[in-house]
Amino acid sequence: MGRIVSSNQSPETVSNDEEMTPETAAPARASIADRHAGARIRERRVMLGLSQQQLAQLIGVTYQQAHKYERGLNRISAGRLYEIALVLNVPVSWFFEGLDSDVPPAELSHRQRMCLELARNFAAIDNHKHQEALSQMARALAAQSNGESSG
Secondary structure, X not given: OOOXXXXXXXXXXXXXXXXXXXXXXXXXXXXXXXXXXXXXXXXXXXXXXXXXXHHHHHHXXXXXXXXXXXXXXXXXXXXXXXXXXXXXXXXXXXXXXXXXXXXXXXXXXXXXXXXXXXXXXXXHOOOHHHHHHHHHHHHHHXXXXXXXXXX
């Protein structure tokens, strides 16, 4: 990808993390879409139980760069977003779901945060039998709750 470099800046000093625009020859600012995609990356990463460091290693960037992607501080190239989608096992379009909505994205509720934490902790359990036992316990508790609410 070609970069526009100002006369006082050598090509070597242009960071790979910055995209230059022809109009201003300044780093492109992250947009609403970048922040939305970053939030979706974080949501999926947490759902899978991955740390930012693990995600960074899987996509070949530094921890700091992964953090900037998630915060929407740096723009994500199409190629990088494709790599992230492969690692997180979602289609690229998943990162943009809900972007068209005129309603700003709501903060996660306490229940949603608990569900994400549960998913992260479940994914961190190495023992398959322990995962199965936890899954069975959750089913039993849900069935008990459903029985109490209908009775």
